[in-house]
Amino acid sequence: MSHMKINKTIAEINEKIKTGQAVVVTAEEMVPIVKEHGPEEAARRIDVVTTGTFSPMCSSGAFINFGHTRPTTKASQVWLNEVPAYAGLAAVDIYIGATEASTDDPLNKVFPGEFRYGGGHVIEDLVAGREILLRAVGYGTDCYPNQKMEKKVTLADLPYALLCNPRNCYQNYNCAINLSDKTIYTYMGTLMPNGRNATYCSAGELSPLMNDPFYRTIGLGTRIFLGGGIGYITWHGTQHNPGALRGENGVPKRPAGTLMLQGDLKQMSPRWLKGISMQGYGSTMAVGVGIPIPVLNEEIAASTGVGDEDIFTQVVDYSHDYSHGIARNYGEVNYAQLKSGCIEVNGKKVLTAPLSSVTRAREIAETLKNWIVKKEFTLTAPVQPMPSE
Amino acid sequence: MDSRMYVLKFPKATIDQPIICNLMKLYGVEFNILKADINRQQEGLMVLELLGHKAKLKEGIRYLKELGVGVERVASRIGRNDDKCFQCGACTGICPTGALALERPTMAVLFDREKCSGCGLCVAVCPVRAMTVTLDHSAL
Numbered sequence: 001m002s003h004m005k006i007n008k009t010i011a012e013i014n015e016k017i018k019t020g021q022a023v024v025v026t027a028e029e030m031v032p033i034v035k036e037h038g039p040e041e042a043a044r045r046i047d048v049v050t051t052g053t054f055s056p057m058c059s060s061g062a063f064i065n066f067g068h069t070r071p072t073t074k075a076s077q078v079w080l081n082e083v084p085a086y087a088g089l090a091a092v093d094i095y096i097g098a099t100e101a102s103t104d105d106p107l108n109k110v111f112p113g114e115f116r117y118g119g120g121h122v123i124e125d126l127v128a129g130r131e132i133l134l135r136a137v138g139y140g141t142d143c144y145p146n147q148k149m150e151k152k153v154t155l156a157d158l159p160y161a162l163l164c165n166p167r168n169c170y171q172n173y174n175c176a177i178n179l180s181d182k183t184i185y186t187y188m189g190t191l192m193p194n195g196r197n198a199t200y201c202s203a204g205e206l207s208p209l210m211n212d213p214f215y216r217t218i219g220l221g222t223r224i225f226l227g228g229g230i231g232y233i234t235w236h237g238t239q240h241n242p243g244a245l246r247g248e249n250g251v252p253k254r255p256a257g258t259l260m261l262q263g264d265l266k267q268m269s270p271r272w273l274k275g276i277s278m279q280g281y282g283s284t285m286a287v288g289v290g291i292p293i294p295v296l297n298e299e300i301a302a303s304t305g306v307g308d309e310d311i312f313t314q315v316v317d318y319s320h321d322y323s324h325g326i327a328r329n330y331g332e333v334n335y336a337q338l339k340s341g342c343i344e345v346n347g348k349k350v351l352t353a354p355l356s357s358v359t360r361a362r363e364i365a366e367t368l369k370n371w372i373v374k375k376e377f378t379l380t381a382p383v384q385p386m387p388s389e
Numbered sequence: 390m391d392s393r394m395y396v397l398k399f400p401k402a403t404i405d406q407p408i409i410c411n412l413m414k415l416y417g418v419e420f421n422i423l424k425a426d427i428n429r430q431q432e433g434l435m436v437l438e439l440l441g442h443k444a445k446l447k448e449g450i451r452y453l454k455e456l457g458v459g460v461e462r463v464a465s466r467i468g469r470n471d472d473k474c475f476q477c478g479a480c481t482g483i484c485p486t487g488a489l490a491l492e493r494p495t496m497a498v499l500f501d502r503e504k505c506s507g508c509g510l511c512v513a514v515c516p517v518r519a520m521t522v523t524l525d526h527s528a529l
Contacts, residue, residue, distance in 0.1 A: 054475065056516065114513065189479050190514050197482045274475055276516035286475060286516070339496060341481075353482025355516075357475050358496035 004297035006043040010217075010381045013047045013294050017378050022047040023376055026365035027206050027293075027304060034305025038269030043301035048250035048372055052209040052225070052290040052364030055356030056276055058166035058187065059238060060285045061097040062123055062265055066134055066153065067161035068092055074144035075136035079103065080122045084165065087136070091144055095164075096122055098275075108280060112185040118283025121275030123163070127227070128157040128270035151294035161265035163227055163273070167237035169289050171209035171257035172244075172313055175200040175242055175333060175352070177345060180319035185280020189355055191318055198315065198352045203361035204308045208291035209257050211304045213250040215242070217293050219382025224261065225290030225368045228272035230377075231263025233291075236386040243310045243389060250303065253312045253332060257386065261289065274365075286357075290364040292372065294379050315345050393439045394423070395450075396466055396524055398459030399433035408456060409435075416449035417441060423506045424524070425470055435465060436463060436507050466523050473519035474498065480511040480520065509524040 023046050025033065030049045034042045066078075068091070078087040078094045082103050090234040099120035107113050125132055131152045140147045155161060177198045178184045178191035185191075189199045204210065212218045222233040237258030244256035272288030284367040295301050314329035321328050333343045338352050371377035399408070404427065412418050424436035439446055453460050478479045480489040488504035489511055491497070509522040 055477065112394060112513075116518070190483060192483075199479070199482060274517055277518060278516060279513045286477075339493070341491060341493070354478040354491075354496070355475045355482075359476045359498075 004299065005040055006297045006301075007164060008043075008047070008294070008296045010294050010296070010379050013379045016047055017372055017375060019374065020373075024048040024050060024369045026362065026369055027051045027211050028362060030304045031205055031307040034301060035307075039298040039302035039305060042305060043295050043298040046205060046295050046301065049211060049293045049304040050365040050368040050372070051206055051211050051293065052368065053169060053203045053207045053356060054272070054288040054360035054364060055203070055286055056187070056278070056284050057165060057286045057287045058099050060163070060165035060287055061095055061119060062092050062126075063160070063162045063164050064096060064158055066092050066094070067157075067159045068151050069146055071146045072144045073136060073146040073149050074138045074141055075149075076138050078134070078136045078226040080132050080134055081117070081125065082123050082135075083117070083119050083132070098123065099282050102223065107138065112280025113282075114279060115117070115277045115281070115283040118275065118277075120283055120285030122284060123265070124270050124273055124275040126161065127265060127268050127273050128333070129154055129156070144332060150243060155266060162265050163231065163265045163268060165261045165287060167239060167258045168261050168287055169208050169237070169259045169291075170202070171207075171213070172252045172257055172311070172331045173201045173255050174316040174322075175313050175338060175343070176318045176322075177315055177350065178319045179317045179330075184319050185278075186318050187278055187281045187284070188318060189353070190279060195348065195350055198343060198345065198350045199355055200313065200335075200338045200352060201355040202313070202335065203356050203358055204311055204339065205306060206358065206361040206365055208289065209259070210251055210306060210311055212293050212300070213246070213252065213303055214388050215257060216300060216303075217296065217382070217388040218259075218291055219385045221380055221383035222291065223377070223380045224292070225288070225364055225371075226261055226263040226268070227265070227288055229263055229267035229271030233259050233260050234262045235260040242387055242388065247310070247312055249306060249310055251306055251311050254314060260324060288364050289362065290368040291372070292368055292379055311335045313338075315343070391446055392438055392504070394436065394438050394463035395444070396461045396463055396507065397435045397437065397453065398461075399427070399435070400457045401430075401432060402454055403458060404433055408430070408453065408458065409437075412449050412452065415452065416445045418445055418449040423508070430488045434524070438506065445483055463505055463507045463524070466476045467502055467505050467507060468521045469500045470519045470521070473517045473518060475516075477516060480515055483514045485510070504525055
């Protein structure tokens with residue numbers, strides 16, 4: 001990076017954080033700073049930009065070890081509040097996935113299903129400190145003779161609980177419409193017929209990977225805000241696709257990069273992990289994530305200065321194209337247009353609604369900023385960069 | 390002109406009377422019916438928006454009450470659990486009256502119960518089930 005005029009290191013920024021001299025702003029606050037002073041001056045003035053996002057992220061869940069029973073059990077099937085957990089691990093290790101439905105859920109038998117309680121709700125109940133009914137059966141072995149157990153547990157009773165989300169923080173996402181003649185119920189919400197409404201799901205300029213489009217500072221090992229506590233990026237996420245179509249500013253115009261995130265569930269909060277029900281689709285979980293970006297040089301400053309009007313996404317039909325894997329779109333729109341409440345598709349005005357909470361994304365970016373200003377949080381250099389092409 | 394959303398409950402004995410028609414004729418109150426569930430064997434239920442001068446509206450409502458009609462504001466029958474709501478905004482795309490709307494540029498999800506017609510579309514659309522609408526007979 002010797003061709004840069006500003007060259008800072010993460011160690012230098014951490015030193016500034018420790019002495020209370022670091023200048024930290026949110027990604028939203030960075031937009032006018034870069035616009036007004038240019039990337040070079042912004043890089044000189046600002047040390048850290050904090051980002052945030054809070055929205056449904058289906059590929060989420062938790063590894064739990066629930067401790068040994070007496071006599072011992074090799075649990076082969078486990079339910080938490082009647083939501084099945086994956087038990088094909090060691091005797092008392094399980095994984096509860098956010099989209100797992102409760103065993104007695106009518107699903108879509110009466111369409112559209114309500115999906116009131118699932119894995120995401122179990123995780124929310126746990127972090128809220130509520131009691132969960134843990135039920136397990138085993139087939140019995142010489143070393144694990146017990147074949148049945150049932151007990152009420154709280155998160156505090158569990159020896160180990162790790163939030164482990166294989167795919168979070170999608171770098172951009174589709175804007176969904178429905179061009180058929182009947183209402184459809186999707187993971188992008190309820191879409192009215194004949195393109196009468198559109199939904200989108202990104203915090204735009206506040207969203208983490210929009211501000212570091214080529215993963216120059218965000219990588220394996222990065223310490224982050226996760227579910228109200230501290231977490232880490234532990235790999236790139238499933239479906240990570242850095243090769244997606246990008247704009248001139250480098251920001252993807254299609255769903256692109258993703259992150260795998262982990263953190264100790266016991267220090268998280270129900271305000272930032274919420275079980276949710278998407279009518280006709282299923283249950284899932286909204287996850288709060290915030291990632292700090294060290295402003296090492298003017299290039300990174302320019303990236304963090306990206307505004308909603310510079311970030312574009314494609315309009316996709318979810319009634320036919322998406323469900324049939326047809327790569328077609330009905331034009332591109334930017335996040336300033338999406339957030340305005342109205343976009344134009346096929347020459348027609350279409351009302352938009354978000355699924356990602358901007359006010360909560362802002363709150364996360366502010367919280368992370370406060371942690372850094374109060375010297376409670378320092379930055380980490382990636383152990384290894386994520387695939388960027 | 391004032392406009393408000395009301396839930397009216399008609400006792401069985403009043404089912405055969407042209408009450409809403411009289412309300413209009415006697416007090417000059419305009420109405421827009423949003424929901425009507427009238428059944429000879431049971432109490433009737435109606436959700437409607439009443440428009441008129443404040444004083445006339447008041448008189449009209451007194452008239453309804455004198456006939457034994459239960460009158461309640463829709464606003465008192467709906468609610469949002471602000472602990473559950475995480476301000477995503479999904480409801481704003483489906484709300485037909487703008488009672489649920491985004492404030493710009495903050496993107497806060499506002500809830501103006503006075504604008505709500507009690508249609509209930511938001512209840513199932515809300516990912517955290519933060520909205521409650523109780524306009525059914527049992528609630529009245």
